[in-house]
Amino acid sequence: MPVRLSKGNNMATQEVLPAERSERVSLLHDPRARSIFFQVLIIAVLALGGWWIVDNTIENLRRSNIQTGFGFLNGRAGFDILTSLIPYSSDSTFGRAIVVGVLNTALVAVTGIIAATIIGFLVGIGRLSKNWLIRKLATVYVELFRNIPPLLVILFWYQGVLSLLPAVRESYSLPLGSFLNNRGFYLPRPVWGEGAWLVLAGLALGIVFSLLVSRWARARQMETGQQFPVFLTSLALIVGMPLLGFIFAGFPLTFDMPQKGTFNLTGGANIKPEFLSLFLALSFYTAAFIAEIVRAGIMGVPRGQTEAYSALGLSPSQGLRLVVIPQAMRIIIPPLTSQYLNLTKNSSLAVAIGYPDLYAIGGTILNQTGQAIEVVVIFMCVYLSLSILTSLFMNWFNGKMALKER
């Protein structure tokens, strides 16, 4: 840059010369020149290092005769997986096994996030309760779980689930034909018959109608100040419409009940103990952090707000719901997002208890094929996209909750 400057100014002789000189002297101290120099240096170092790494890697792969590329994903996997959300057998491809892993990770992350949020909010509010016993219990809970490594929590739950639940033959019989034993939680699996689409259609209609009702109710409240029991109406619509469809279609539902087989219960839906303990561990662990965030959020709402809603005649529960929580949410959401991300990332600890998440299945594939680099690339892409998706959703939610200045 300095060179071009001086060239352009060649015409004007006398005045520019000193400037030119001073510029040349200060080239070492010119922040712009230095910044360009450092950046070029860093790029050069990185490029050299990168080239060295790539060169070594290619050499190493060639020496150990490992093919590169993602072609291996079309190969037959050959191994079975404990639980899968999509049909999978040992004849499926490695690619499909990866998808099974991604879905299993997503399943435990989503259910874990929901459970952790519920427990976290309850405990967080409990820590601020006027009730001494509840307050102390919540504190003990938070301090206990927050200060123990998540891996230990997971192992502990797994050990607990396996050792506290009875063997298959002594299963706990629960209502509605479900069973609980150390092979998991067995539920009757609904089998839909002909005409089941009517139920789905009813559900869809119910949701649409309740949205319309809530819109109408809000408009009416704005105009007349009269309230309408939106919640109850929506509940009736969402439950009632599918029920109507169900009756019209002639009760197209049978249940596949769990039966005692030689070894395990057969039939029905089975929630595996691996999933159960991972889910419980992640939710309980993360809930301790969420509780602290919720507590900080509620305490961040000025006391005047509480006094104000009391003055308006709102009951404490109404006040909490309509005044305090909406304001606390603005403080809560950003750190909550990072807890959700942590939970998703911690789900990779599943490998220690044999739950087939992405990390566990990826490890198995690496072992069968030796494709270390490709597997790591897949890990990175999937976890980064899960993180980005969660962040995007939470940012959208944050935007909705943000203060709307009118």
Added chain:
Amino acid sequence: MQEHDLAWVRTEMALAQAAPSSAVGPGAWVRRNLFASPIDSVLTIMAALVIAYFLPQVLNWLFFNAVWSGADRTACLTTDQGGQLPSGWTGACWPFVEARFGQFMFGRYPIDERWRPILTGVIFVALLVPLLTPSAPFKRLNAILFFAVFPFVAFFLLVGGYLGLPYVETPLWGGLMVTLVISYVGIVVSLPLGVLLALGRRSKMPIIKMLSVIFIEAIRGVPLVTVLFMASFMLPLFVPPGMSFDKLLRALIGVALFASAYMAEVVRGGLQAIPKGQYEGADSLGLGYWQKMFFIVMPQALKLVIPGIVNTFIGLFKDTTLVLIISMFDLLGVVKQSISGDPTWATPQTAKTGYVFAAAIFWIFCFGMSRYSMFMERRLDTSHRK
């Protein structure tokens, strides 16, 4: 005078009466704190029932029913499992922890050499305690000793191979010792690296900024296990054939990189909180970039984020357990190994006992750190509060 006219006005003060019994004493406390409203009462009763159900079980298991001495697993087996204890007994099997205590602390570090990690630990505590005590003198010297001199002393003591100290290879290391080594190195490396990354992220140089952002976000977006996985499976591919890294070194690199990314974000928070005037003030004094950062900005910024830094340390400390997944034996790894790989102590209670022991150790460390962070927070906060 007026006082006499108003006959209904008392001439002397009424004697102070004790507060009504409904407002003082244990009864009032109970009413106010436990049974303030019907819902409160229900909650209290439910909570009390939960406690009454679980607490005796936990205490019984931990202390009253626990086995405290024995030579092998038969001490912790019930009659139908081949031992002496009554059928249906459950309780902790503490002799297992006692028998393995040395391993839990030092792994397979040679028994004759165990004074070395102990000495290292003593030096560590001797340097750490005054560093953490605000009133202790010689902070600067202390910090230099702790962060710059101690690593070399510890390396020399633990690895050995010089001056007649036998060489102890890292695969023999294990237990709490490895947990502490990884945490210490992670902390010592991640703090400066995190500061550099945070500065890089706020730098005006586009390429440096971009590289810092990519590094921080990529690391923060993936689980530590994948970073460790990379360190253990990819690193060997990146270097020329025949050159190999120590497994512990690989774990250290992975953990340190991971912690730096988190540290960078904490430090960035502090940097953002420093008013612009401070930067301008430094500029007007003619300080260069590094002088400005290290004499003016960083001391203020780091002070602001001490709680965040300590929280990152706590996270790092807990995360060291994940090296278990790449077959290294930290405290949890050793506990887990002695639970399942060893018939001498295989009983139904061994696993629970081992996990409870490990959890207790981790809990003490993490709780201690979080309390210290709260203490510092209060100390540093005094100037801003009424």
Added chain:
Amino acid sequence: MNKVKVILGAAVLGLFAGAASADTLDDVKKKGFVQCGVNTGLAGFSAPNDKGEWTGLDVDFCRAVAAAVFGDATKVKFTPLSAKDRFTALQSGEVDILSRNTTWTINRDTALGLNFAGVTYYDGQGFMVNSKKLPGITSTLQLSGAAICVQSGTTTELNLADYFKANKMEYTPVVFEKFEEANAAYDAGRCDAYTTDQSGLYAVRLQMSAPDDHVVLPEIISKEPLGPAVRQGDDKWFDIVKWTYYALLNAEEAGVTQANVEEMKSSENPDMRRMLGVEADTKIGTDLGLTNDWVVNIVKGVGNYGEIFERNVGTGSPLKVSRGANALWTKGGLQYGMPIR
């Protein structure tokens, strides 16, 4: 400091030369020890004992290689490896030999870039069940519907899938990354059956809280030839490891034991004299890149194959495995040492 120098040196080398030398024997001699990858803990094959010393068949094989190279069976260091990181460790040069009950398959021989030097133990995959909880199970074919604990990333996991598919049986795979985790889950009753190599089953059984309750089912569903492996592309080192294995077998066949090897040196038998390197102007050892008394060193250091077997997994051990397929070919087994001449 030294480490830094090595790294810097390697960096410079890497920049200019592209690749370092690939001569494992030279590297090993320079280091002064053989780095050997073993199992993290499989009784009879490789497990640390009470004093923290490694013992087992796979471990002793590495000691034999060290004895062949250095004349000293103690010049060996062990790296415990999980099923998952074993191949990377070998490929990257972290270990010189992988002696970790690893099954010889074509995929591993070709796609993973390994060379198997021989079969130190002929094994097959079997199943174990808890006879107390499941009385009446006497055959693998009765296991339809069972939950089965297995270690991930092993041939065992693949065989299991194939076997149940071929026999049209259902099962629930409960897959663990580590052997110890699978053991613990099986012991806790998570699975009905446990599957691994049959030798491993005997070892696992000893680690159960009630070993006598567990029975190993008679069927063997696969061929599991376990042996040491080295990297591809270094024939000299491959030869040394391969011939160490044959030397162990030949020593047993010729009746050379740890106790009598010195006496045998004065034997008149030319075959024996050639093997022990006492024949005049023999070049067998030096051709391998070793000394001529390499077989003597091996046998002195660890004994012959039969001695290693009996000590670690055979009658002299808690496992009490019979020789079976691992007997010498002269005794009806499969172990056949190529002639040393």
